[in-house]
Amino acid sequence: MPDTRELTKHTEEINELLARYGVKFGLYKHGVFKEQLFPFDAIPRVISEEDFAGLERGLKQRVMALNCFIADIYGEKKIIRDRVVPEEFVFDSPGYLAQCEGAKPPKGVWSHISGIDLVQAKDGGWFILEDNLRVPSGASYPMIARELCRRASPRTFQTNGVADNRDYAALLRSAMDHVNTGGCTVILTPGRYNAAYFEHSYLAEKTGAHLVTGSELTVEDGFLWFNGYDGRKERVGTVYRRISDDYLDPMSFRADSLIGIPHIYEVFRQGNVALMNAPGNGVADDKGIYYFVPRMIRYYLGEETVLHNAPTYLPYYEQDMQYVLDKFDSLVLKDVAEAGGYGVVFGSKMTKAQKEDFIALLKKEPRRFIAQEVIDFRDLDIMQGGEPVPRKADLRAFVLMGEEPMVWKSGLTRFSRNPDSFIVNSSQGGGFKDTWVLSH
Amino acid sequence: MRRLAFSFRLRLDFSAPVQKHHYTLRCLPTDAPHQRVLSALLRVEPESRAITSADACGRFDFGCIVPAHTGFEALAEGCVLSALEGGEPAAPDWQLGPYRMFTPLTAPGPSIRRLNDELAAGAQGDGLTDEIMELLRRRFVYLPGSTHALTTAEEAAAAMRGVCQDESHIMISLLRLRGVPCRYAVGYMLGEGSTHAWVELLRAGRWIGLDPTNHRAVGDEYIRVSVGRDAGDCPVNRGVFFGGASQASESAVRVWDAQTPDGSTEMGRERK
Numbered sequence: 063m064p065d066t067r068e069l070t071k072h073t074e075e076i077n078e079l080l081a082r083y084g085v086k087f088g089l090y091k092h093g094v095f096k097e098q099l100f101p102f103d104a105i106p107r108v109i110s111e112e113d114f115a116g117l118e119r120g121l122k123q124r125v126m127a128l129n130c131f132i133a134d135i136y137g138e139k140k141i142i143r144d145r146v147v148p149e150e151f152v153f154d155s156p157g158y159l160a161q162c163e164g165a166k167p168p169k170g171v172w173s174h175i176s177g178i179d180l181v182q183a184k185d186g187g188w189f190i191l192e193d194n195l196r197v198p199s200g201a202s203y204p205m206i207a208r209e210l211c212r213r214a215s216p217r218t219f220q221t222n223g224v225a226d227n228r229d230y231a232a233l234l235r236s237a238m239d240h241v242n243t244g245g246c247t248v249i250l251t252p253g254r255y256n257a258a259y260f261e262h263s264y265l266a267e268k269t270g271a272h273l274v275t276g277s278e279l280t281v282e283d284g285f286l287w288f289n290g291y292d293g294r295k296e297r298v299g300t301v302y303r304r305i306s307d308d309y310l311d312p313m314s315f316r317a318d319s320l321i322g323i324p325h326i327y328e329v330f331r332q333g334n335v336a337l338m339n340a341p342g343n344g345v346a347d348d349k350g351i352y353y354f355v356p357r358m359i360r361y362y363l364g365e366e367t368v369l370h371n372a373p374t375y376l377p378y379y380e381q382d383m384q385y386v387l388d389k390f391d392s393l394v395l396k397d398v399a400e401a402g403g404y405g406v407v408f409g410s411k412m413t414k415a416q417k418e419d420f421i422a423l424l425k426k427e428p429r430r431f432i433a434q435e436v437i438d439f440r441d442l443d444i445m446q447g448g449e450p451v452p453r454k455a456d457l458r459a460f461v462l463m464g465e466e467p468m469v470w471k472s473g474l475t476r477f478s479r480n481p482d483s484f485i486v487n488s489s490q491g492g493g494f495k496d497t498w499v500l501s502h
Numbered sequence: 503m504r505r506l507a508f509s510f511r512l513r514l515d516f517s518a519p520v521q522k523h524h525y526t527l528r529c530l531p532t533d534a535p536h537q538r539v540l541s542a543l544l545r546v547e548p549e550s551r552a553i554t555s556a557d558a559c560g561r562f563d564f565g566c567i568v569p570a571h572t573g574f575e576a577l578a579e580g581c582v583l584s585a586l587e588g589g590e591p592a593a594p595d596w597q598l599g600p601y602r603m604f605t606p607l608t609a610p611g612p613s614i615r616r617l618n619d620e621l622a623a624g625a626q627g628d629g630l631t632d633e634i635m636e637l638l639r640r641r642f643v644y645l646p647g648s649t650h651a652l653t654t655a656e657e658a659a660a661a662m663r664g665v666c667q668d669e670s671h672i673m674i675s676l677l678r679l680r681g682v683p684c685r686y687a688v689g690y691m692l693g694e695g696s697t698h699a700w701v702e703l704l705r706a707g708r709w710i711g712l713d714p715t716n717h718r719a720v721g722d723e724y725i726r727v728s729v730g731r732d733a734g735d736c737p738v739n740r741g742v743f744f745g746g747a748s749q750a751s752e753s754a755v756r757v758w759d760a761q762t763p764d765g766s767t768e769m770g771r772e773r774k
Binding site: 138139142149150158160161280313324331332 | 524526551555558566594596597599602603604730740741742
């Protein structure tokens, strides 16, 4: 195990610096927007080189299959023909956008940046928890934390053989350049008040992209233009957009969007700009679709799944419904329409009345829920009051798509500060750690 | 087969000047196996270069007017050979999923389900569509102004009044409730002064149109402009602009037989 004693002495000072840099996230609670610091714990998650090699193989495979799936759904729909995925899980999903039918993103890439959430079980095995293919955030946090850690304790990184994670910007830039249709690269942010604004500005600085808001981009003559500060117009070839599909273009998606760019989606459809990630990806990262990813891997790649899903049941299938009813108390149930740790309930924690209500709802809307075995996570230590205490944690791994998929040798480790909670989402008050991949 | 000429005119008046006005118009028909577009012209005022494109719903033209203006006009004209070869061949069944799913505008509620209960339990094919058409003919009251663009099938079924959009949405909801894939179609019709909407469904691998508002099958008097899952996929005009203005719109459609005794079209003569 690497020695991190010297590093952890600097926890407080690193947190102060993170606050000063604006490493925060915002969330809406009861309709009120609140910004919170994202507490950093200096004890890193450490992944061995060998363990990471397995993760890398599995993550590449998964992202390749998901990309094939999205292209298939908005194209020929062969996976429906071959009855591998039932059509109601696809076309009835809120992530399916009919506007994307027939779309062909530059170089065939739909998910340029994928954030895949995993957990490690007590026995060391990894399980996929969910796929995030829309606008996954979080890479900037371990990036800047690493930078500050190196500054606080350079020796830690000289002696421990940690793979450098400062190449994220280079990986991202190569993903941007791979699909560029000719022109400059911009990062499109909803603005200063967005929860992830720190990340937008940080990644713009690190990749050399222009940081822009919607009002600085215009569509003219079938192309997208950046209106520079000096009054010059520059053609845009890649937009790393950090606003959701719904708000991207009031002419194609939500008409009331004030932060979008009218007709940007049409420029994309005509192949004159790359949007990363491509609109419509939500069809593949739905919690219901998650169940089918191992089948997709077999179907599109003809391979056996390297990284397994957490054991999951779809009450939609009668056999699974029976299992869920039999084992209700040992399962966690998730509403497929919710995200960010919302809509997750544990069978064991419900009162009798709650359970009856829930089961009635489940029988009425079986398509709306998935059930999973509660995985016995491997806890990670965090420092609390000068003492290490074990907490639940997950890992968001980042896969970027260039010519080939690339897995970043780091990741965002999130932990729950509450000892009784399994939910690690930052929107639920969790903290984060750096993720070290050992280089030998 | 019939040679039809059409003109569509849309006029928007703004209460104050607007600028950077982006528009998308779905008002010109697309070449399809069942209709050949002989000519199609679009003129937009203030003058702007519209780009022609197409998606799963059909042709559209989009552009942007940057300078300040208080009025907008689009004039679309053309000529079509309608009702060719008995309809448009459909994609294979496994690609029709989107047309089997409910959308927010077509999702059934208690009123749609009550209507469904009035239909014979095992009805399918022509039997089912005949029953739905007959049910709407008897019970639905055509009443312009009683609904709006976002009225759902369920709301329209509760009131049993509305316009062609509502009648088509109810029919779509009833068909999908029984697993029948169907589409919402927008276009022009001989003798109809505004845009019209109807329903398409499959017969022997081809899309055929049924017009519940006029209690009849869609024939050679119809020009199809766009097609989608519901009205939300097929807006004739969509726009955003900068400026604090309210907008008044008016539109007019004319369709006429373009066959003159010598076989040439009447386009030139009809043009203002």
